Amino acid sequence: MARAGTLFRGIADEIRNRITTGELAPGTRLPTESQLMDQYGTSRNTIRLALAALENEGLIATEQGRGSFVREWSSLTHHATRAERVDRPSSSTDAFVAEAREAGFEPSTAFSMRIEPAVAEVADRLQIPIDTFVVLRRVVRYIDGQVSSRQDSWYPMDVAEKAGLNVPHDIKEGTVRAMAAAGYVEVGHIDEVTSRMPSPDDHQTLDVATGVPVIVYVRTAWTEERPTRVTRVTLPADRNRIVYELGNIDAYEATQK
Amino acid sequence: MARAGTLFRGIADEIRNRITTGELAPGTRLPTESQLMDQYGTSRNTIRLALAALENEGLIATEQGRGSFVREWSSLTHHATRAERVDRPSSSTDAFVAEAREAGFEPSTAFSMRIEPAVAEVADRLQIPIDTFVVLRRVVRYIDGQVSSRQDSWYPMDVAEKAGLNVPHDIKEGTVRAMAAAGYVEVGHIDEVTSRMPSPDDHQTLDVATGVPVIVYVRTAWTEERPTRVTRVTLPADRNRIVYELGNIDAYEATQK
DNA sequence: GGTGATTTGTGCGTATGTATT
DNA sequence: TAATACATACGCACAAATCAC
Numbered sequence: 001m002a003r004a005g006t007l008f009r010g011i012a013d014e015i016r017n018r019i020t021t022g023e024l025a026p027g028t029r030l031p032t033e034s035q036l037m038d039q040y041g042t043s044r045n046t047i048r049l050a051l052a053a054l055e056n057e058g059l060i061a062t063e064q065g066r067g068s069f070v071r072e073w074s075s076l077t078h079h080a081t082r083a084e085r086v087d088r089p090s091s092s093t094d095a096f097v098a099e100a101r102e103a104g105f106e107p108s109t110a111f112s113m114r115i116e117p118a119v120a121e122v123a124d125r126l127q128i129p130i131d132t133f134v135v136l137r138r139v140v141r142y143i144d145g146q147v148s149s150r151q152d153s154w155y156p157m158d159v160a161e162k163a164g165l166n167v168p169h170d171i172k173e174g175t176v177r178a179m180a181a182a183g184y185v186e187v188g189h190i191d192e193v194t195s196r197m198p199s200p201d202d203h204q205t206l207d208v209a210t211g212v213p214v215i216v217y218v219r220t221a222w223t224e225e226r227p228t229r230v231t232r233v234t235l236p237a238d239r240n241r242i243v244y245e246l247g248n249i250d251a252y253e254a255t256q257k
Numbered sequence: 258m259a260r261a262g263t264l265f266r267g268i269a270d271e272i273r274n275r276i277t278t279g280e281l282a283p284g285t286r287l288p289t290e291s292q293l294m295d296q297y298g299t300s301r302n303t304i305r306l307a308l309a310a311l312e313n314e315g316l317i318a319t320e321q322g323r324g325s326f327v328r329e330w331s332s333l334t335h336h337a338t339r340a341e342r343v344d345r346p347s348s349s350t351d352a353f354v355a356e357a358r359e360a361g362f363e364p365s366t367a368f369s370m371r372i373e374p375a376v377a378e379v380a381d382r383l384q385i386p387i388d389t390f391v392v393l394r395r396v397v398r399y400i401d402g403q404v405s406s407r408q409d410s411w412y413p414m415d416v417a418e419k420a421g422l423n424v425p426h427d428i429k430e431g432t433v434r435a436m437a438a439a440g441y442v443e444v445g446h447i448d449e450v451t452s453r454m455p456s457p458d459d460h461q462t463l464d465v466a467t468g469v470p471v472i473v474y475v476r477t478a479w480t481e482e483r484p485t486r487v488t489r490v491t492l493p494a495d496r497n498r499i500v501y502e503l504g505n506i507d508a509y510e511a512t513q514k
Numbered sequence: 515g516g517t518g519a520t521t522t523g524t525g526c527g528t529a530t531g532t533a534t535t
Numbered sequence: 536t537a538a539t540a541c542a543t544a545c546g547c548a549c550a551a552a553t554c555a556c
Contacts, residue, residue, distance in 0.1 A: 006524060013457070032540060043526050048541090056313045056467065058454045064541045065534035075451070081503070127512055188504025194332070195452035195470045195494040197315045200270070210313065213452045213470035213494070222509045237452040237470070244501060246338070247445025252479045255384055263543060289521060300545050305522090321522045322552030516556100523551070531543070 008049035011040055015050065019059055019070055026072035030060065058211035058238065071209075075241045076103060076148065078233070080191065080217070082245060096141055100148075107148075110140045113168045115157075122154045125220040125230045135160035137175065147207045149240060153231040159184055175229075176221075184228050189221035195237065208236040215242060265306035268297055272307065276316055276327055283329035287317065315468035315495065328466075332498045333360060333405060335490070337448065337474070339502060353398055357405075364405075367397045370425045372414075379411045382477040382487045392417035394432065404464045406497060410488040416441055432486075433478075441485050446478035452494065465493040472499060 018024045031039065036047045051068055054060045062068040079095055100107035117131040126134070139151045153175065160166045163175070163182040171178050176186060194216050198208045208214060215237050221229040235242070275281045288296065293304045308325055311317045319325040336352055357364035374388040383391070396408045410432065417423045420432070420439040428435050433443060451473050455465045465471060476488040492499070 008524075016457075034540080045527085046525060049524080052309070056454065057456070062541070063534085064532065065539080067534095067540065073453075080501075186504070187508050188502075188506055190506075190509065191501040191503070193450055193472065193499040193501070195472045196330075197313065197468055197470065199314070200273075211454055213454065215450065215452045215472075220509070222512060224505075224508050226512050227509070242450040244337075244448040244450070245445075246448070246503075247443070248481070249445055249447075251444050251481050252447065252477070252484070255479060255483050265543075291521080302546085303544060306543080308522095319522065320552085322520080322554075324521065324553095518554100518556090520554075521552085524549085526548080527546080529543100529545075531541105533539100533541080535537100535539070 007040075007042055008046045008053070011036070011042070011047065011050040012053045015054060016057075016059060019054075024070050026070050028070045030068040030070070032067060056211045058213075061209055061211075071211075071238070073238045076100065076105075076143065076239055078149065078235060078240050078242045080242050080244050082243075096148075100143055105143045108142045108145075109170075110142070111168075111170045112138045113166065114138075115166070118154065121218075122230050125218070126154065126156055126227045128156060133157050135166050137165060139170075143239070147205070147236070149233055149235045150206060151231060151233045153229060155179075155229055159228050179228060184223050186221045186228065187224055189219050189229075191217050191219045193217040193242070198236075202234075206234065206236055208238070212236055212238045215240065217242065264297075264299055265303045265310070268293070268299070268304065268307040269310045272311060273314075273316060276311075281327050283327050285327045287325040287327070289324060313468045315470075318466055318468075328468075328495070330495045333357065333362075333400065333496055335406065335492060335497055335499045337499050337501050339500075353405075357400055362400045365399045365402075366427075367399070368425075368427045369395045370423065371395075372423070375411065378475075379487050382475070383411065383413055383484045385413060390414050392423050394422060396427075400496070404462070404493070406490055406492045407463060408488060408490045410486060412436075412486055416485050436485060441480050443478045443485065444481055446476050446486075448474050448476045450474040450499070455493075459491075463491065463493055465495070469493055469495045472497065474499065 015030065024030070033044055033047050033051070037044055040047070051060065051062060055062060058073070059071060060068050061071045077099060079099070082095055096109070097107045114136050115133055116136055118126065118128060118134045120130055122134060123130040123132060134157060135155045137153045137155070141148045141151070155165055159179065163179040163184060165171070165175055165178060179186070195213045196216065198206060198212070198214050202208055202214060206214065215235045217233050219231040220227055221231070272287065281287070290301055290304050290308070294301055297304070308317065308319060312319060315330070316328060317325050318328045334356060336356070339352055353366070354364045371393050372390055373393055375383065375385060375391045377387055379391060380387040380389060391414060392412045394410045394412070398405045398408070412422055416436065420436040420441060422428065422432055422435065436443070452470050453473065455463060455469070455471050459465055459471060463471065472492045472494050474490050477484055478486040478488070
């Protein structure tokens with residue numbers, strides 16, 4: 001019962017302990033605000049400060065009319081190196097579907113395409129002038145109806161046209177393979193991984209709650225000649241992790257047996 | 258002036274707009290709570306709800322007695338693939354120092370070592386029983402006196418002894434090279450990248466503010482025979498990004514000229 | 515160096531709205 | 536419909552940190 005300097009922090013500490021020790025398991029409902037007021041002999045305001053602190057740490061979620069609940073952080077693996085490897089039979093989407101089904105979930109995807117002027121983030125990486133038109137292909141992935149990730153890929157206009165990417169539907173063999181068939185063979189890429197709190201817009205489009213950051217990685221891929229693709233993947237951190245497999249994977253898998 | 262459903266959200270929206278449009282630049286001080294009360298004709302409580310929302314989005318930082326300020330998100334690059342490459346002359350620490358100096362900062366590092374029983378997170382990855390003793394080597398990196406990252410590496414006892422890693426000081430040639438010299442040649446690794454809100458402990462040890470997530474990646478490395486190392490790097494997201502360079506980097510660098 | 519003014523932090527109370535049960 | 540529970544908004548007081556003089 002180590003009460004910290006202030007009342008509400010002390011209360012938050014105690015509840016946090018009960019969560020991290022497992023006494024309050026994920027999904028468990030916390031006592032109501034009234035009960036906590038009685039229990040700690042404080043005002044409702046103080047209780048709400050404590051609960052707000054825990055919510056912003058991603059530990060609990062409060063729902064109007066229902067109560068506060070201990071939040072669960074499951075994690076589906078996003079294979080950053082496996083998804084787009086040309087020498088493997090699975091395309092990016094297929095890897096997601098396989099992973100989800102294996103974990104016992106029902107995956108689905110929504111696809112869209114549009115042509116837009118390149119913003120600085122994209123133009124710089126593609127080495128083209130800002131506002132040059134580019135093709136944006138978006139894939140939103142769902143798990144059991146909830147958004148799992150959003151993936152935006154931008155292609156230079158000429159590359160997209162020659163590879164047939166400027167079409168409003170999914171490409172079964174995968175865009176990387178379609179580009180390779182058109183002569184644009186990717187020989188490398190750079191991934192920039194960052195994390196931030198969701199904007200109000202993200203709360204809607206990604207269905208991500210308060211206290212849960214999003215992971216963002218931006219992949220710039222190129223051929224021997226020039227950059228040909230920028231892909232940005234945005235993932236709610238409470239249900240995703242990114243995995244990079246590098247080097248001799250077989251040696252590791254052998255140790256698992 | 259699109260006021261959302263509630264007062265404090267509408268106020269937060271307006272201030273957020275002034276920040277994202279650049280009208281309020283990083284470092285700028287916001288109006289005081291009293292001024293905002295007058296400006297919006299609301300109670301202090303409502304103003305504080307709006308400011309708290311912005312703080313938890315990582316947009317502003319409030320300091321007792323001073324005011325609220327627009328937060329800056331700079332980003333130093335953490336080279337995940339470059340740091341430990343054996344075929345390059347720089348060790349992990351050196352890469353950090355070079356990167357920081359190049360960006361005009363003054364880097365420093367603190368090192369420590371201890372022997373401890375392996376927790377599940379480590380034991381599972383090293384394929385050893387829980388509570389088996391392992392060597393933990395910790396590197397805390399600083400930029401201008403502020404923590405930039407914390408790196409913990411765990412080694413199986415026998416590996417650490419043969420490679421001379423169970424010593425309480427830095428190893429100049431790098432631990433990966435020292436292990437290779439002892440016959441433990443890494444042939445691959447897996448990185449698991451996640452993000453979460455800082456715990457109260459992180460707030461202290463990592464000097465990370467409210468509304469700023471931390472990025473965590475756990476690297477499991479192995480030789481042809483078995484896992485030999487688990488490294489966990491924890492980075493405050495407001496001043497770091499992780500970069501993976503894969504494939505033919507030279508081709509990309511050529512396009513930059 | 516100190517004092518008072520300013521500014522945010524903590525805590526109390528009350529009332530009403532809205533979603534759920 | 537009624538009761539419960541969280542959300543929003545008002546008010547007040549004092550503490551703690553900072554700043555200007």
